Amino acid sequence: xxxxxxxxxxxxxxxxxxxxxxxxxxxxxxxxxxxxxxxxxxxxxxxxxxxxxxxxxxxxxxxxxxxxxxxxxxxxxxxxxxxxxxxxxxxxxxxxxxxxxxxxxxxxxxxxxxxxxxxxxxxxxxxxxxxxxxxxxxxxxxxxxxxxxxxxxxxxxxxxxxxxxxxxxxxxxxxxxxxxxxxxxxxxxxxxxxxxxxxxxxxxxxxxxxxxxxxxxxxxxxxxxxxxxxxxxxxxxxxxxxxxxxxxxxxxxxxxxxxxxxxxxxxxxxxxxxxxxxxxxxxxxxxxxxxxxxxxxxxxxxxxxxxxxxxxxxxxxxxxxxxxxxxxxxxxxxxxxxxxxxxxxxxxxxxxxxxxxxxxxxxxxxxxxxxxxxxxxxxxxxxxxxxxxxxxxxxxxxxxxxxxxxxxxxxxxxxxxxxxxxxxxxxxxxxxxxxxxxxxxxxxxxxxxxxxxxx
Amino acid sequence: xxxxxxxxxxxxxxxxxxxxxxxxxxxxxxxxxxxxxxxxxxxxxxxxxxxxxxxxxxxxxxxxxxxxxxxxxxxxxxxxxxxxxxxxxxxxxxxxxxxxxxxxxxxxxxxxxxxxxxxxxxxxxxxxxxxxxxxxxxxxxxxxxxxxxxxxxxxxxxxxxxxxxxxxxxxxxxxxxxxxxxxxxxxxxxxxxxxxxxxxxxxxxxxxxxxxxxxxxxxxxxxxxxxxxxxxxxxxxxxxxxxxxxxxxxxxxxxxxxxxxxxxxxxxxxxxxxxxxxxxxxxxxxxxxxxxxxxxxxxxxxxxxxxxxxxxxxxxxxxxxxxxxxxxxxxxxxxxxxxxxxxxxxxxx
Amino acid sequence: xxxxxxxxxxxxxxxxxxxxxxxxxxxxxxxxxxxxxxxxxxxxxxxxxxxxxxxxxxxxxxxxxxxxxxxxxxxxxxxxxxxxxxxxxxxxxxxxxxxxxxxxxxxxxxxxxxxxxxxxxxxxxxxxxxxxxxxxxxxxxxxxxxxxxxxxxxxxxxxxxxxxxxxxxxxxxxxx
Numbered sequence: 001x002x003x004x005x006x007x008x009x010x011x012x013x014x015x016x017x018x019x020x021x022x023x024x025x026x027x028x029x030x031x032x033x034x035x036x037x038x039x040x041x042x043x044x045x046x047x048x049x050x051x052x053x054x055x056x057x058x059x060x061x062x063x064x065x066x067x068x069x070x071x072x073x074x075x076x077x078x079x080x081x082x083x084x085x086x087x088x089x090x091x092x093x094x095x096x097x098x099x100x101x102x103x104x105x106x107x108x109x110x111x112x113x114x115x116x117x118x119x120x121x122x123x124x125x126x127x128x129x130x131x132x133x134x135x136x137x138x139x140x141x142x143x144x145x146x147x148x149x150x151x152x153x154x155x156x157x158x159x160x161x162x163x164x165x166x167x168x169x170x171x172x173x174x175x176x177x178x179x180x181x182x183x184x185x186x187x188x189x190x191x192x193x194x195x196x197x198x199x200x201x202x203x204x205x206x207x208x209x210x211x212x213x214x215x216x217x218x219x220x221x222x223x224x225x226x227x228x229x230x231x232x233x234x235x236x237x238x239x240x241x242x243x244x245x246x247x248x249x250x251x252x253x254x255x256x257x258x259x260x261x262x263x264x265x266x267x268x269x270x271x272x273x274x275x276x277x278x279x280x281x282x283x284x285x286x287x288x289x290x291x292x293x294x295x296x297x298x299x300x301x302x303x304x305x306x307x308x309x310x311x312x313x314x315x316x317x318x319x320x321x322x323x324x325x326x327x328x329x330x331x332x333x334x335x336x337x338x339x340x341x342x343x344x345x346x347x348x349x350x351x352x353x354x355x356x357x358x359x360x361x362x363x364x365x366x367x368x369x370x371x372x373x374x375x376x377x378x379x380x381x382x383x384x385x386x387x388x389x390x391x392x393x394x395x396x397x398x399x400x401x402x403x404x405x406x407x408x409x410x411x412x413x414x415x416x417x418x419x420x421x422x423x424x425x426x427x428x429x430x431x432x433x434x435x436x437x438x439x440x441x442x443x444x445x446x447x448x449x450x451x452x453x454x455x
Numbered sequence: 456x457x458x459x460x461x462x463x464x465x466x467x468x469x470x471x472x473x474x475x476x477x478x479x480x481x482x483x484x485x486x487x488x489x490x491x492x493x494x495x496x497x498x499x500x501x502x503x504x505x506x507x508x509x510x511x512x513x514x515x516x517x518x519x520x521x522x523x524x525x526x527x528x529x530x531x532x533x534x535x536x537x538x539x540x541x542x543x544x545x546x547x548x549x550x551x552x553x554x555x556x557x558x559x560x561x562x563x564x565x566x567x568x569x570x571x572x573x574x575x576x577x578x579x580x581x582x583x584x585x586x587x588x589x590x591x592x593x594x595x596x597x598x599x600x601x602x603x604x605x606x607x608x609x610x611x612x613x614x615x616x617x618x619x620x621x622x623x624x625x626x627x628x629x630x631x632x633x634x635x636x637x638x639x640x641x642x643x644x645x646x647x648x649x650x651x652x653x654x655x656x657x658x659x660x661x662x663x664x665x666x667x668x669x670x671x672x673x674x675x676x677x678x679x680x681x682x683x684x685x686x687x688x689x690x691x692x693x694x695x696x697x698x699x700x701x702x703x704x705x706x707x708x709x710x711x712x713x714x715x716x717x718x719x720x721x722x723x724x725x726x727x728x729x730x731x732x733x734x735x736x737x738x739x740x741x742x743x744x745x746x747x748x749x750x751x752x753x754x755x756x757x758x759x760x761x762x763x764x765x766x767x768x769x770x771x772x773x774x775x776x777x778x779x780x781x782x783x784x785x786x787x788x789x790x791x792x793x794x795x796x797x798x799x800x801x802x803x804x
Numbered sequence: 805x806x807x808x809x810x811x812x813x814x815x816x817x818x819x820x821x822x823x824x825x826x827x828x829x830x831x832x833x834x835x836x837x838x839x840x841x842x843x844x845x846x847x848x849x850x851x852x853x854x855x856x857x858x859x860x861x862x863x864x865x866x867x868x869x870x871x872x873x874x875x876x877x878x879x880x881x882x883x884x885x886x887x888x889x890x891x892x893x894x895x896x897x898x899x900x901x902x903x904x905x906x907x908x909x910x911x912x913x914x915x916x917x918x919x920x921x922x923x924x925x926x927x928x929x930x931x932x933x934x935x936x937x938x939x940x941x942x943x944x945x946x947x948x949x950x951x952x953x954x955x956x957x958x959x960x961x962x963x964x965x966x967x968x969x970x971x972x973x974x975x976x977x978x979x980x
Contacts, residue, residue, distance in 0.1 A: 087899045087938040118832075125845065125883045126939050128952035132979050161830040166841050166881035168636075169937070183840030183867075185633070185880040190500035190528045201835055244901040244942035251943045288900065288938075329942070331901055345900040349937050355880075356614060356633075356640035358501050363555035366638040370591040387588055394551035397522050398503055435908065597806045609805065632872045634805070634879040641805050645875040646857055 002256040003230055005218045005238045006211065010098055016133070018140035021101040027146055029109045029217035034154045037220070042113035046216060048224025050236035055081055055172070055209030056287060056327040057402075058311050062224075067196040068114055069204040077205045078116040080107055080213050081177055082123040085169040087288035087349060088329025091240035092210035094252040096123070096130050100137040104160065106213035108146055109220055111158050114206055118159050121210075122177050125166040134162045169353035173401045174207035175199075176355065187357045188401035209327075211240055232258035235310035239325070245332035248272035261285070261307045261314075262299045265332070278334035278442075282418075285314050286326020288346050289406035291413030292339070293323050319413065335442040339421050341435065343414040344372035350407035361404040364395040368411055375422060378429030385422050389415055420450045456533040460484050460507075461541045473526035473537055474505055478718065484539045485718075487549065487578050489556070489663050490615035491527035492720055498620055499527035502556070502613065504578060506548045511536035523548050546582070553582040558589040559638070560664075561610045568606075569665030571678040571752045574719060575613065596641050601631065602649035604670050604731050605659060609641050612666035618642060618658040625694075625724060626652040642666065653692060656730040660713045660721050671731055672710040678702070679755045681709055683745040688729065688738055695726035700745045701736075708734045717748055810887050812856035820850045824866060836867045840877055843867065844884055849978050853893070854885040882936070890925040890932030892970040892977075895949040898935035901942035910946050911935060914963050930970065951977030 014020035021027075033042050047062030068076060080103065084092040096103055103121070111119045123131050138160055141147050149157045163181055165171050171180045175189035178200050199205025215237060219227045228236045235257040241264070244250045249272045255264060264270045265280075274280060283298045284290060301307050302321035307314065314325045333342070351365040368391055374380050392408035399405070415422060421443055425432050428449065431441075456467050460477050461484040467476045475493070477485045486507055491499030499505075505527050509520040514534030523545060526537070539545060557579060564570040596609035614633065619642070622629040630652075631644045644650065650658075658667045681702035690697030702710040711730045713721030733739065747753045791799055823846050824839075831838040840863070847863055848855050855863075860874040867874075878884045896902075896911050911933065915921060918931050925932045941947045944956035953976075955966060969975050 084940050085938060088901055088942050090940040090942055090944075093940050124940070125841070125881070126949060128845075129954075129979055132952075159830075163830070163838075164842050164845060166845065167883035167936075168881050180841065181838060182835070183837035183869075183873075183877065185636070185876055190525070192530075201832070201838075242943060244945065245904045250945075331904075331942070333904065337904060341903075342900050345898075345903060349899050351637065352937050354637040356635075356637045359503050359552050359555050359613070362614070362638050362640070363558055366594075367555075367558060367589065367591070374591075390588075394548075394555070398506065398548055398551065400500060400503075400525075599806045629870055630872055632876045634875060636880045643805050643807075645807060645872065645879070646809075647806055 002254075002259065003238060004254050005227075005230075006095060006102065006214050006240060007099075007252075007254045015099055016101075018101060018137070018144060021099070022144070025221075026101055027105050027108075027141075027144075029105060029220040030112070030146060031152065033109050033112055033220050034152050034156060039113045039115055042109065042220060045219055045224035046113070049215075049219045049227035050224075050231075050234060051212065051215055051219065051227065052235070052311065053209055054211035054215075054239065054327070056086065056289070058325065061208060061212050064196070064208070065110075065114060065206055067194070068206055069197045070115065072204065074203045075118065076114055076116045077200045077203055078107065078111045078114050078119040079174075079177065079181065079200060079205060079207045080119070080121040080210055081172060081174065081207050082121050082127070082210045083165055083169075083172040083177060084127075084210070084327075085124055085172050085353075086327045086329055087346065088244055088284060088331040089242050089287050089327045090244075091242045091252050091328060093127055093130060094242075095210055095214055095240070096127070096134060100130075100133050101141065102214050102217065103134070103210055104137055104141050104146075106216045107160055108141075108151075108158060110206075110208070110213055110216050111160070112156060113216075116206075117157050119161075120181060120200075121160070121162045122171070122181055123162055123164050124171070125164045128164065131162055131164050138162065168355075169349075170355045170401070170403060173403065176401065177207060178205060185355070187355050188403075190400060230256055232308065232310050233312060235312060235325075239309070239328055241309070241328040241330050243271050243330045243332070245330075246275045246278070246334040246337070247332045248275050255309055257308075257310050259309045260299075261309060264309055264330075265299075271330075271332070274332070274334055276334065278336055280332065281335045281337060281443075282333040282339065284323070284329070284331040284333075284410075285309075286324045287329030288331070288349065289402075289409055290324040290326040291319050291322070291409050292342075292417065293413075294417040297321050297417075319409070320416070323413070335444060336436070336439045338376075338432075338438050338443075339414050339418040340372065340376050340425050343411055344369065344376045346410045347372050347407065350403065354403060354407070358400045358404075360395045361399045361407065364391055364404070365407045367391055368395075368407065372411070375425050376432070378425070378432055380422070380426035380429075382423075382426060384426065385415060385419065420447060424450045456531055458531045458533075458535045458537065460537045461539050467531050469531075471531050473507055473509075473524070473529050473531055473535075474499075476531050477507075477526065477537075477539060484541075486526045486539055487574070487581065488527055488718070489574055489578065489613060490617065492617050492620070492661055493718075494720060494724075495617060495620040495661070496624060498615075498617055500525050502615055503552045504549060504556075506545060506552070508538040508542040508545050509535060510538055549578075549582045550584070553578050554584070554588075556613055557583060558587070559594045559610075560613075561593065561595075563611070566674075567608075567611065567665040568668040568673060568678075569611075569662075572719070573665060574663035594638060599643055599647050601644055601647070602651055602655075604656060604727065605650060606668045606670045606673055607642065608666050608668070609643075611664050612642055613664055614640055614642070615663055617661040617663070618667055621657050621661050621724075622650075622652070622655070625654040625657060628652070653726050653728070654694070654724060656727045657713065657721070657724045659730075660715070660724075663719070669710055669712075669730075671734075672702075675709050676704055679752045680704060681753075683747070683753065685714060685742040685745050686739040687742065688733065688740065690726060690729055692726035692728055694724075695729060696723040697725070697729060698723060699725055699729055699739075701739055701741070703736070706736060708736055708739070714745065808887070810854075810856050812851060812854070812859055812888075814851070814856075814859050814862060816862065817850065820846060828867075837869050837873070840867060840869070840874065841881070844874075844878060848884060849980070852888070852891070853977075854888050856886075888929075891930050892950060892975065893932045893934060894966075895934045895936045895939075897937070897939040897941060897945070897947055897949075899938035899942075901938070902945040902947065905945035907946040910958055910960065910963065913960055914967075917963070917967065931967070950975065952979050953977075 171186040176186040195205040347369040351369040396408040486505035489502035506523040513532030947956040
C-alpha cells in the first residue's frame with residue numbers, strides 16, 4: 001500500500017461533513033500556519049516540498065507563489081482552478097465531491113501564505129452539484145470561524161467563494177479562467193503581464209489546481225522536506241490519476257510518483273489489467289492533450305528502462321518515443337479501439353472548444369477535424385496524412401495559449417505511431433464503414449494488407 | 456534601449472513594442488499586422504501575422520525565446536536581437552497564418568468593395584500561395600443588417616476585433632460584439648440592431664478586410680478608379696477632427712474616409728456626418744492629392760503618373776470566332792451556297 | 805448573424821432575486837459583472853432552462869452592464885440555451901473515453917426509443933437528446949447529464965428507467 005496524502009481519510013464515514021473532517025484532524029494546517037508560521041515560511045515549505053502544479057503543466061507551485069507581486073500593495077487573490085475539463089481527467093471532482101473540506105482548508109492556508117483576502121474556487125458549470133457541496137462546505141467553515149474577519153484572532157481576513165463556469169474547456173487556461181471570473185468570454189489573455197502581476201481585476205493573482213491546493217495542508221502539517229521524500233527526483237509527492245477506457249477498475253487513484261506504469265496498470269491494487277481478454281493497444285497517460293503511446297512504449301522507454309509514473313519518465317524520449325504526465329488522465333485502449341476515430345474525436349473536442357481568438361487555432365482545429373472525419377469515413381486521400389501533419393505543425397507554438405499545442409500533439413502522435421492505420425482507412429474505405437470496424441477484425445489482423453497495397 | 460531587427464540597430468524608449476521599433480526602422484522588416492492598431496487600446500496579439508523570432512532576449516538574459524513572439528504585444532528589452540524577414544521560421548509561420556486566414560475566406564475580391572485597399576490581399580500577395588490545400592466546404596454565416604450606413608459581410612471577417620474596440624473606446628454604448636465561439640465566432644449585434652452612434656463609421660476604416668464596408672459606396676466603383684484628395688471642413692461634432700480623404704470620380708465625391716497612413720491606420724477618427732452626409736464637393740476645402748505607397752493599386756488611376764490611353768487590340772472580326780472553330784461547327788450536311796461559301800472563306804460569316 | 809426571436813414569459817420571483825443578490829455579494833461592489841455567469845445559471849434554471857433576449861436584457865439591467873456584454877457571454881458558453889428546449893435534456897458525453905465504453909450505441913438507442921434525432925426535441929416538448937463534450941466522468945462511462953446531475957454507468961435498462969422516471973415526474977432537475 002503506498003502512501004496516501006489526499007485520500008487517506010476518504011473512506012471515513014461522513015468525512016464530507018465539517019464535524020467528521022474536523023474530528024479527524026481537519027483544519028490543523030490553518031491553526032499551525034496562522035499561529036506559528038509567517039506567510040513567507042509557508043511559501044518556503046511549499047517550495048521545499050517540490051510540489052508541482054497538478055493541472056497539467058507541472059510548474060513548481062512554490063515558485064509560482066513566490067512570483068506574486070507583494071510590492072505594489074494591491075489586493076491579492078488566490079483562485080483555485082476547478083474547471084477540470086481535460087478529457088480523461090476527473091480527479092478534482094472526486095476530491096471536491098467526497099472530501100470538500102480538504103480543498104477549503106488548503107484554500108485558507110494557501111491564501112494566508114499569499115496574503116490574499118479574497119479567494120475564489122472556479123468550478124466548471126457542469127459540476128453543479130459539486131458547486132452546491134462546496135457552497136455548503138464554505139458556509140460550514142465560515143460558521144466554525146475559519147473564514148471571515150479576524151480568523152483565529154490573528155487579524156487575518158479571508159472571504160472565500162465558489163464561482164461556476166458554464167461549459168468552456170478553455171477556462172481551464174488560467175488567464176481565460178480569470179476573464180471568465182470577471183464575467184467575460186473565456187478568451188485567454190496575452191502574456192505578459194502574467195497573473196502574478198496583473199490577474200483578477202488587474203490585481204496580483206495566483207491560480208492553482210484543486211489537487212495542488214489540497215496537498216498544501218499535509219505539507220504544512222508535516223514539512224516540505226517530508227513531502228519531498230515521497231516520489232522520485234523532481235517528481236515529488238503523490239498524484240491523483242484518473243483511469244478510464246478499457247481497464248478492469250476505472251476510477252481515481254492516489255499513487256506515489258515513481259510507481260511503475262506496469263504495476264499501476266496490472267496490479268489488483270490499482271487498475272487490475274484490461275477490462276476484457278483483448279490486448280493492450282495504446283495509452284494516453286496524461287489527458288487527451290498529451291501524445292498517445294503505442295503498446296511497445298508503454299511499460300518500457302525506448303532505452304529499455306522501466307517506464308515510471310513520473311513527470312520525467314513519462315516524457316522520456318521526448319515526443320518521438322515519450323509522452324507526458326499532464327493532468328494524470330490515464331486512458332487505456334485495447335485493440336478494438338480505432339486510433340483514427342479516437343484522434344478525430346479528440347480533434348472534434350478541440351475544434352469545439354477553441355475560443356476563436358487567434359487565427360491558427362480558430363481555423364486550424366476545424367480543418368484538422370474535417371480532414372480526420374473524411375479519413376475515418378472512407379473519404380481520405382493519400383496526401384491527407386501529410387496534410388494533417390503539416391496543419392498540426394503550423395498550429396503548434398503559434399497560438400496565444402496552449403490549446404493550439406494541445407490540439408496538435410494528439411494528431412502528431414497518432415500519425416507518428418499509427419501511420420499504417422491511417423493508410424488502412426484511406427486504402428480500404430469499404431472495410432471501415434462500420435464505426436466499430438476493429439471489434440470483429442482488429443488492426444493487427446489486417447495490417448499486412450496495408451503494406452501489400454502500393455499507391 | 457538598443458534593439459536590433461534583421462541586423463538593423465535602433466534606440467528605443469522603454470515600453471516600445473518590437474512592432475513599433477520595426478516601424479521606426481521601416482522598410483521590409485516591418486511585420487504585417489492584421490489586428491494590431493496603434494490607436495486602439497488592447498488591440499493586437501490575435502491574428503499572429505506579426506510573429507518574429509527573438510534570437511537574443513536581452514543583454515541581461517541573452518537566451519533566445521523558444522517560441523515565435525507576436526511583435527505587436529512583445530516589449531523590447533535592452534540588447535534584444537530580433538529576426539523578422541530574415542528568418543525562415545518567421546516566413547514559414549506567416550505563410551501558415553496566411554493560409555489559415557484564407558481557407559474559409561470567400562475570395563470574392565472581384566465583388567468586394569475593399570479590394571485594392573485590403574490588408575488580406577496585401578498579406579496574401581506577400582505570404583500566400585496561389586494554390587489551396589483546403590477541399591472542404593467553406594464556413595458561411597447568415598447575413599445581418601446592422602443599419603443604413605455600414606455593410607457587414609461576416610464571411611470575410613478575420614475576427615481582429617478592431618471594430619469592437621472602436622465601439623468600446625469611441626462610443627459610449629456598444630451594441631455589437633463577438634458572439635459564439637471558435638470558428639463560428641462572429642461579429643454581430645445579436646438582435647440586428649442598427650449601429651447608429653456618431654462615430655460608428657470608423658469601424659469601416661479600421662476593418663482590415665471587406666467585412667465592414669461603406670453602404671453609401673457599395674458597388675459604386677473600384678477604389679482604384681477614384682482619385683483620393685485630402686480635404687477638411689468645419690465639423691461641429693465634438694471629437695471629430697474634420698480632416699478626411701475624399702474619393703472622387705470626376706466632380707462627384709463617391710466616398711469619404713479618414714486619412715490613412717502607410718500602415719493603413721487613420722491619422723484621426725472622423726464622425727459619421729463627415730463620412731456619410733457630405734458628398735457635395737462644395738462642403739469641403741480640398742487640400743490636394745492624397746499620396747499612397749508606391750506599389751498601391753490606388754495609384755493606377757491617379758494624378759501622380761501619366762497613363763497612356765488604353766487601346767484594346769481586338770482581333771479583326773473577333774466576334775466571328777477562330778478559323779478552326781468555324782470549320783468545326785460548319786455543317787457539311789447543309790452545304791452553303793456559293794456566295795455564302797465565299798463569305799465563309801473570307802471569314803465574314 | 806441574424807437570429808430567430810423567441811417569446812418568453814419573464815418572471816423574476818422574489819426567491820430568484822434573493823439568490824441573485826446573494827451571488828452579487830460574493831464580489832466587490834464595483835465588480836458586479838463578475839457575477840454574470842452564476843446569475844445567468846440561476847435565471848435560466850428559473851425560466852424553463854432557456855433565456856430569451858429580453859431575459860438577458862433584464863440580467864444586464866440588474867448587473868448594470870450593456871446588453872451586448874451579456875449576449876457575448878451567453879453565446880460563448882455552451883450551457884446557456886438561447887431558444888426553447890426539451891424539459892428533460894439528455895446530454896450524453898461523446899468524447900473519446902465515453903465512446904470507448906459504448907456511448908455512441910447508447911445514444912442511438914435513446915434516439916430511437918424517443919423517436920428523435922440528436923439535437924431534436926420530442927413532439928411533446930418533454931425530451932431532447934444532445935451530444936456534448938467531456939463532462940469529467942470518464943471512469944464512470946457511459947454517462948449523461950440531466951439538469952444539475954450526472955447519470956453514470958449507463959445501460960439500455962437504465963435509460964429505459966430514466967425515461968420512465970421523467971415521464972412519471974420523478975426526476976429533480978435542479979438542486980435549489
